[in-house]
Amino acid sequence: MKIIMLGAPGAGKGTQAQMICDKYNIPHISTGDLFRSNIKNGTELGKKAKEYMDKGQLVPDELTVELLLDRVANEDCKDGYVLDGFPRTIPQADVLDKELTKLSDKIDFAIDVEVPDENIVRRMSGRRACLKCGATYHIEHIPPKQEGICDRCGSELVQRDDDKPETVQNRLSVYHEQTQPLIEYYNSKNILKTVDGTKDMNDVFEDIVKILG
Ligand code: AP5
Ligand code: MG
Numbered sequence: 001m002k003i004i005m006l007g008a009p010g011a012g013k014g015t016q017a018q019m020i021c022d023k024y025n026i027p028h029i030s031t032g033d034l035f036r037s038n039i040k041n042g043t044e045l046g047k048k049a050k051e052y053m054d055k056g057q058l059v060p061d062e063l064t065v066e067l068l069l070d071r072v073a074n075e076d077c078k079d080g081y082v083l084d085g086f087p088r089t090i091p092q093a094d095v096l097d098k099e100l101t102k103l104s105d106k107i108d109f110a111i112d113v114e115v116p117d118e119n120i121v122r123r124m125s126g127r128r129a130c131l132k133c134g135a136t137y138h139i140e141h142i143p144p145k146q147e148g149i150c151d152r153c154g155s156e157l158v159q160r161d162d163d164k165p166e167t168v169q170n171r172l173s174v175y176h177e178q179t180q181p182l183i184e185y186y187n188s189k190n191i192l193k194t195v196d197g198t199k200d201m202n203d204v205f206e207d208i209v210k211i212l213g
Helices: 014-022 031-040 042-053 061-073 090-104 117-125 164-178 183-186 201-212
Strands: 001-007 028-030 081-084 109-114 127-130 136-138 192-196
Touching: 001 014, 001 136, 001 183, 014 028, 014 081, 014 109, 014 136, 014 201, 028 031, 028 061, 031 042, 031 061, 042 061, 061 081, 081 136, 090 183, 109 201, 117 127, 117 164, 117 183, 136 164, 183 192, 192 201
Parallel strands: 001 081, 001 109, 028 081, 109 192
Antiparallel strands: 127 136
């Protein structure tokens, strides 16, 4: 099963992607996590990506597409995957579509997690992330068992550099301008499914499982 998660920054794409991957035993591929891990390891790609991410802008397609195509070519992706944060522009979606068509393959579902902008800034300010395994928490709604420590891998939790309120505003405008058009793109391919992301995370997940079957 191949799934794309759509939705504004902070809508809960990563949270739901992780739950889907745990249930269906397929890899969770987040381009944001891949960039953050490159930044942490001080790679050339990480240095370039950080310039854009810190401003809340998209990393250019030419840096992003190759990273993603390399990742999905891995052996662990042969039975499916969840893409979280990719595609984010129409050109990225076109490249993915072309690559999959070459393999006589396709995306099964594009799931749009809908959350109004008003809720987003509040969610982001309470988010804590594990840069090692990608797990995400919220200090009020979804706290870790032990404060500041990841439940999954025991690493330290941090606040993301791009979760400052002014950067979040910018990420939201970039989302509306460049990423939201993908909703119509996948609707026209008849694979778009929409869920209400303002519900409790377990209820959102239940709605997604009903869609996936
Ligand atoms: P990325 O890491 O993908 O960030 P994003 O899309 O902005 O989304 P987030 O990770 O912020 O939010 P999310 O939807 O995953 O929400 P989460 O589950 O964490 O990208 C970062 C940057 O990398 C981009 O700005 C760009 O520069 C670059 N980039 C990445 N991919 C790219 C691409 N393809 N092309 C170009 N550039 C790219 O949830 C948010 C918070 O809410 C958490 O604290 C969570 O615990 C909480 N929460 C989740 N669900 C609920 C719920 N139901 N109720 C209450 N709280 C909840
Ligand atoms: Mg995320």
